[in-house]
Amino acid sequence: MKAPDFDYLRPETLAEAMDMLSRHGEDGAIIAGGQSLLPLLNFRLAGPERLIDIGRLAALKQIVDGDGFVEIGALVRHCDLASSEAVARAFPLLRQAVGHIAHPAVRHRGTIGGSLAMADPAAELGACCLALEAEMSLQSVRGQRWVRAVDFFAGIYETALAPDEILTAVRLPRRGPDSVQIFSEVARRRGDFAIAGLALVADNHMANPRLALLGVADRPILAEKTMALLANNMAAADQAIELIGNEIDPAEDPAYPPAYRRQLVRTLLRRTLMELLP
Amino acid sequence: MKTLRISLTVNGEVVEREVPARLNLVDFLRHDLGFTGSHVGCEQGACGACTVLVDGETVRGCLLLAVQADGCKVETIEIMEFEDLRAAFHRLNALQCGFCTPGMLLSAQELLQAKPKPSRAEIREYLSGNFCRCTGYQAIVDAVEAVARARGG
Numbered sequence: 001m002k003a004p005d006f007d008y009l010r011p012e013t014l015a016e017a018m019d020m021l022s023r024h025g026e027d028g029a030i031i032a033g034g035q036s037l038l039p040l041l042n043f044r045l046a047g048p049e050r051l052i053d054i055g056r057l058a059a060l061k062q063i064v065d066g067d068g069f070v071e072i073g074a075l076v077r078h079c080d081l082a083s084s085e086a087v088a089r090a091f092p093l094l095r096q097a098v099g100h101i102a103h104p105a106v107r108h109r110g111t112i113g114g115s116l117a118m119a120d121p122a123a124e125l126g127a128c129c130l131a132l133e134a135e136m137s138l139q140s141v142r143g144q145r146w147v148r149a150v151d152f153f154a155g156i157y158e159t160a161l162a163p164d165e166i167l168t169a170v171r172l173p174r175r176g177p178d179s180v181q182i183f184s185e186v187a188r189r190r191g192d193f194a195i196a197g198l199a200l201v202a203d204n205h206m207a208n209p210r211l212a213l214l215g216v217a218d219r220p221i222l223a224e225k226t227m228a229l230l231a232n233n234m235a236a237a238d239q240a241i242e243l244i245g246n247e248i249d250p251a252e253d254p255a256y257p258p259a260y261r262r263q264l265v266r267t268l269l270r271r272t273l274m275e276l277l278p
Numbered sequence: 279m280k281t282l283r284i285s286l287t288v289n290g291e292v293v294e295r296e297v298p299a300r301l302n303l304v305d306f307l308r309h310d311l312g313f314t315g316s317h318v319g320c321e322q323g324a325c326g327a328c329t330v331l332v333d334g335e336t337v338r339g340c341l342l343l344a345v346q347a348d349g350c351k352v353e354t355i356e357i358m359e360f361e362d363l364r365a366a367f368h369r370l371n372a373l374q375c376g377f378c379t380p381g382m383l384l385s386a387q388e389l390l391q392a393k394p395k396p397s398r399a400e401i402r403e404y405l406s407g408n409f410c411r412c413t414g415y416q417a418i419v420d421a422v423e424a425v426a427r428a429r430g431g
């Protein structure tokens with residue numbers, strides 16, 4: 001099908017974009033890469049009065065290799081994330097994960113901000129942000145606020161973003177030199193959204209492990225019980241593999257019953273921990 | 279209908295047009311400019327039939343508005359010069375109906391430029407976003423592999 005009629009605005013600066021959103025936030029939609037929004041428009045599952053194209057805001061395209069953190073602008077594309085040396089050094093998890101997102105042509109347009117704002121429960125980057133303790137910068141004419149990833153995701157396609165707010169950047173605290181970061185998922189075909197996925201981030205010898213899961217709930221979640229069991233205790237690996245499947249509560253799904261997803265998540269954790277064996 | 283004036287380079291020529299805001303790039307190329315080499319399949323980003331180059335990179339022509347391409351450089355299969363790839367597809371039966379072929383060729387060329395000597399698995403992965411309902415893919419992978427070898431990759 002074809003997209004419904006809408007008006008199109010293209011702000012040149014962030015200030016202009018925020019101003020437009022303060023006036024049109026309720027009946028307008030931000031378009032970044034358009035890789036999630038255009039399918040929705042083409043199928044008429046969305047019908048905004050106007051699109052506000054933030055795609056030219058250069059300020060949102062930076063990756064800042066900061067002291068103690070890396071800040072990724074909302075308009076950094078999946079392909080930029082894959083090729084950034086700063087990202088590869090500090091967050092190998094992101095490079096691993098981004099290879100699972102869609103296909104090259106989609107990665108040339110899709111952005112990290114768009115993926116996070118879309119909040120698909122099976123999106124790779126949401127789970128990575130949760131595992132890496134990211135903070136999101138939300139800006140509007142009312143000011144700027146920082147929201148932790150755990151508080152940002154609010155449900156299927158729902159986030160903490162107010163209608164007049166723009167997600168401008170994601171800030172990731174640097175990990176120690178011995179940081180362990182492993183991403184894995186299972187999808188039917190290369191590039192499809194995952195049935196389930198797992199991101200592990202830990203310090204040396206499984207200190208402070210964080211296990212984020214995608215595709216098993218209405219948003220990316222942390223497997224907190226399994227994290228507590230595994231902390232400084234690789235000997236509990238077998239128990240942890242069992243526990244992580246029990247800990248989650250996947251929804252009924254005719255294609256993939258809950259028991260199947262529980263087992264998938266156990267398999268993903270087993271594969272992940274195997275990689276850590278000496 | 280809301281329209282806007284855009285100016286962009288398509289296949290080497292500057293084009294200026296008044297277009298509806300909602301018009302996507304592949305429809306603009308096909309209907310307004312007559313470049314019918316890029317095809318329209320799913321209109322949801324899944325099949326890759328609409329693949330074109332924007333500023334030198336493959337994109338989904340169905341997931342980009344013509345107005346978003348304002349000021350950009352757009353290239354389609356019509357001006358692509360990789361006769362060896364085209365010939366290999368022909369020789370090795372890498373197409374039947376040809377609907378997917380323009381997208382396949384553009385994606386394959388992009389891969390070979392970035393990685394002159396891809397493995398078969400890498401070829402399959404790079405082309406995973408381009409669907410072919412006819413060939414079963416084997417012959418397509420053969421053709422890309424043959425060109426990689428012939429180019430000395």
Ligand SMILES: Cc1cc2nc3c(=O)[nH]c(=O)nc-3n(C[C@H](O)[C@H](O)[C@H](O)COP(=O)(O)OP(=O)(O)OC[C@H]3O[C@@H](n4cnc5c(N)ncnc54)[C@H](O)[C@@H]3O)c2cc1C
Nearest residue numbers: 032033034035036037102110111113114115117123167323
């Ligand atoms: C064939 C196909 C396969 C895909 N497979 C995967 C996959 O396996 N995994 C995956 O994670 N994704 C997948 N995607 C989605 C892809 O990652 C999108 O690029 C991404 O979800 C959206 O990014 P975008 O920049 O294109 O956002 P857009 O489509 O422009 O926007 C998406 C939503 O976010 C809002 N938005 C965008 N940017 C901002 C911002 N800065 N502030 C506030 N709101 C904003 C928009 O209003 C809209 O509601 C796939 C897409 C396609 C077409």
Ligand code: FES
Nearest residue numbers: 319320321326340
């Ligand atoms: S028509 Fe664009 S991907 Fe299918």
Ligand code: FES
Nearest residue numbers: 374376410411412
């Ligand atoms: S040759 Fe017919 S779809 Fe590929």
